[in-house]
Amino acid sequence: MYSNPIHYFTAVLSIVLLASCDKKEEQKATQQAPPAVAVTLEEVTTTDAVYYDEYPASITPINQVELRPQVTGFITGVHFQDGARVKKGQLLYSIDAQLYSANYEQAVANLKVQEANVNKAQKDADRYHELDKNDAVAKQLVDNADAALEVAKKQAEAAKANISAVSTSVRYTKVYAPFDGVIGISLVKPGAAVSAGQTLLNTVSTDGQLAVDFGVDQKEIYRFATLLKNRASKDSTFTLAFGPDIYPYPGKIQLLDRAVDPQTGTIKTRLIFPNPDNLLRAGMTGTVRVLNRASTKSVVIPYKAVTEQLGEFFVYVAGDSSKVSQRRIVVGQPLGTKIIVKEGLKEGEKIAVEGVQNLREGALIKTDK
Known part of the structure; x- marks a missing residue:
């Protein structure tokens, strides 16, 4: 039998076309493969360099204190120069004391009245006790006299406490330096209204x-x-x-x-x-x-070998297959043109120091040497 020449020609043509396509794909793959990047490698070293962190x-x-008034009123005096040095106990501000002085005088007068009441109640109680000895007075009156005396004494104690409170307010109309130091620029002037515990007058600091x-x-x-x-x-x-x-x-x-x-x-x-x-x-x-002054040796590399990405630092480390891998490091202090590496590298490893800008993870490299 004779083969059909058309079928034979078609088969041969298919084989040729397939071979041609394979060759083109191979050439294309070869053309697409990135060339080796020329770099200079340097070995990582250590040093005993003393440096500063x-x-x-x-x-x-x-010491620093914000000066605030402890009473409400109007500033009547500023007794320092802005920015001056002050001594502990030095008078700094005066606040209108008329109202507080009047309250103090009233409290003193009230105490005298209460002390007079105590004296009268004491005499009444003594008299009733003498009468009680002779059964000349009802027991209830004696008890009432004792109770009145106790009330008078309590009122006198309250009057004394009130004097202490209003006298404190009088003292608080003067603001003194809490310690030796420097005072700032006054935030209030004479005549300004201030509120207890709220208005900031000034600041003193050592x-x-x-x-x-x-x-x-x-x-x-x-x-x-x-x-x-x-x-x-x-x-x-x-x-x-x-x-x-x-x-x-x-x-x-x-x-x-x-x-x-x-x-x-x-x-x-x-x-x-x-x-x-x-x-x-x-x-x-x-x-x-x-x-x-760390006794352990510090890893030192050229600063130009370091790349930064989003606040992190990296170097390219050469592997055994003429390729590099990107490695994150923790950098320390610079030493001239070099920098200390705290973490990420060991002595003896080789890193790229030239051509770094052309590298990426897994890139093929060739050395200039």
Whole structure:
């Protein structure tokens, strides 16, 4: 039998077409595969470098009191200069005392009346008791006289308590400095009406020493607790920076707060800094620098090897198959052109330091060397 030439030609053509398609797909796949990225690798090293850990901080007075009146009235005197230094017990404000003085005088007069009533009731009771000895008076009258005496005594005690209350109000018409410190700008002027416990007159705060508060991660509590235990030593462990400027006096750690803030995972730490030149002011913000003398070696890498994404830091680590993997790290303090890595890398690993901007997870690499 003879084969149909048309069928034969069709079969051959199909084979050729299939082979051609496979070759094109292979070429296409080859063309789509990303080329290897040229990078420079560097081995991760460690160092014993001494550096400073930095923490944002706020400056606050050790003692600070808001002055508010304890009586209602009108300001009759302001007895200081705004921003001046004041001494404990110094008169600061006067409030109109006429009403309170009149109340005091009335209370004194009322006490005298009550004392007179006590004297009369005592004499009546004594007289009735003498008559009772001779059965010359009804027992009920004797009891009534004793009761009247007790009432008179209670009223006299109430009058004395009232004198104490109104005399306190008289004293409260004068506002005194609670301690040595600096007073701010007065918020009221003579003639202003003030309400007891509500109107803010001024604020007094200490400034010879100031507190510096900052948050410490709970992982570092042991370290700072140790520093607190050894706080008697005088050195430059704690310094304060304002931008490039370093405050000239070192501070001392005073306390760690009672508990860790569950929302932030940090604990408030307080330092005390001397302020002999009045360079520090309450409300300032700065940077606390804590000298780190950790005995363990620190991992150090070039800063240019680090990429940042959404507040997290990454490096590309070279694997055994000429590919890189992206790894998250926790960075520490910069050391010139390098930076300390607290977590995420080990000594001896190789990371990309050049060509980083062209890398992605799993990218094929080739080294320049």
